[in-house]
Amino acid sequence: MTAHDVAAPKTQGYDWTAIIKDLLGTALVSLLIMVPMVAYKSVITQYSLVLISRWFEVFVILGLILATRLAMHLFVWNRAPSPIHASAKPAGPAKATLADRIGPWVFPALVAFAVALPFIFHFERRPIDLGIYILTYVMLAWGLNIVVGLAGLLDLGYVAFYAVGAYAYALLSTVYFPYWFGDGIVPWAFYITLPIAGLLAACWGVILGFPVLRLRGDYLAIVTLAFGEIIRLVLINWFSFTNGPQGIEVPKATFFGLPFKAGPGGFADFFGIQHDRIYYYMFLYYVILMLALLTYFVTNRLRRLPIGRAWEALREDEIACRSLGINTTNTKLTAFAIGAMFGGFAGCFFATRQGFVSPESFVFIESAIILAIVVLGGLGSQIGIVFAAIAIMGSFEMFRELTVFQDYLPEGTDPVHFRMLAVGLAMVLMMRFRPRGFVTRRQPTVFLKERKAVSGDLVKEGHG
């Protein structure tokens, strides 16, 4: 009976008058757009301006549009409403068990893959570089996830903390440490500066936190955005301190005091192996992997502590938090500070990897990309963020390699120029089909009998 009901509308046949009317309308709109845009092209020759008509192209495009539209009419829009919409969603539990079964294995598998990556790719530089690049963004996104995903505070200036961490390392290792302790300290500078960079960034997090505590939503977003820009402008303009737009050359990290160089006293010499630059990249790769894992485990532990639950409660309902005696001011400040601290660590690492810092690396688009990773991954979900970082940063890199399309593109266009376009399109598609990101379910932090994931529909996004 139900099968018959579903099949019935399909056999009803097509309403041809309506379809033809629609196609004519489509053709009209398409021509209105294409005649001025496609039909004529002005070309400047050596002597004059020549108008070239391109009516053939216009009709090819029009044909494509109409064919697509017709196909949509015949195969897509004609379909009967799917029965899923009619009857709620009783298929929930079965799906949940599948996800639950795979869930616990995803993260260990990812870590195992990450640890083995240099070996899998036979110590090639390219995949290791890409790994460093993606892991840096994974770590940044995990840090921002504390602020945006857990505490529900929209921060558009996260890159400021990244900058604080990077400049902390650059200035301490090149200027202040040699001045205070002599040059002998420089090989160790990375290890000493790493915690300092985190602390400084956390301080900046608190400094940013204070004025914005009373703000919510759009206002909060704008002030954090402004804060990110202020830091960058200060870095550009405070020439005597930061060396302005010229940036600062920073020393490379060492393997606990052993520099990665050829000859005696170097890393290779100490271990009695052939010198190879790849060791340095592998070292950097494992350092960022450790830092990222630290971020992951600390955040995970914090979620299970009262402070983490307070963050999530704050995201759910601030007024209820206050009625339960939670000091929301302090709770927000700790979220800002701890999120910023991981940003500072990542910044310190970034400086040593680049070997050079300049304000150019800390533009707004970086904040936007990190936020995009958090949103795409699913607010609050750490595993989702890994996949989102791989998808976004991986696709950025992929566009660099897409020389295949070079032949089909107009003269002088580089596929790299399309990467933001593609990422934008991907975000639009995601918002259409998976508006809550890759991983929407929230894992509870404590349970009595069984850990049941909370559906994303119930979890709030916070007040901004």
Add this chain to the structure above:
Amino acid sequence: MATANKTPVLSVEHVTMRFGGLTAVSDLTFEAYPNEITALIGPNGAGKTTVFNCITGFYKPTEGKIALRHSDGKEFLLERMDDFRISQHARVARTFQNIRLFSGMTVLENLMVAQHNKLMLASGYTIAGILGSGHYRRAEKAAIDLCKSWLEKVRLIDRADDPAGDLPYGDQRRLEIARAMCTEPRLLCLDEPAAGLNPRESEELNKLLRAIRSENDVSILLIEHDMSVVMGISDHIVVLDYGQKISDGDPNHVKTDPAVIRAYLGVDEEEEEKDALAAKAVAEALGDKA
């Protein structure tokens, strides 16, 4: 009144709350006694929720004093305290007219959040907690046990691991009360706890509130429109109309007070003589419900 010689747990003295030109509460004075259920009733817009917001610190009263006394003699002036400090130190817990649960967190997590300050201290302000101290783990276990005992009392133990937003309305109301009780309050303020409940659920709520009152060192202040709840469990009723107190006393006194009847039925001045008749009718109606 038997309660008159006791020290009140809460005394609201000459409290006035103005929003611009509007006086929501004017010169209100009343008291709530230890281990009693005090009801605050009145027609819509009488200023009941405003009084609640003043007591719990969400509003600062324009004038007046609100004092809270613990059984051990500590006294707090609530009009001078921040809302979260009122909950933390003065131990006043509240629920909301439109339920405010953490809907994306599980039932158990909701109750754990309510024990935030205690656990925060046990986790050494997170530092000992992050290092995995045994002291914190024991404190967390104790906190979970407290949650369990409250979940049993509100009959939600089977749904402990479900998201709070998934619970039916009546369960959400009970969970909000349990969450407030997990802060171990001395004064529990309930803003329309029976709103939207069916008669059976209201009856259950009555039992729960009586049990809470008799088993804990807590006084209850409630706003309610459901007269079966108000008359059934209140020891003391304060009636507000247009921000002013029009009646104060035990249920029998309030039931027959002509001022209350006038406020609820809106009797004209000229028809004063009919008051007595109306009073009788209302008294009967209220009596039936109770």
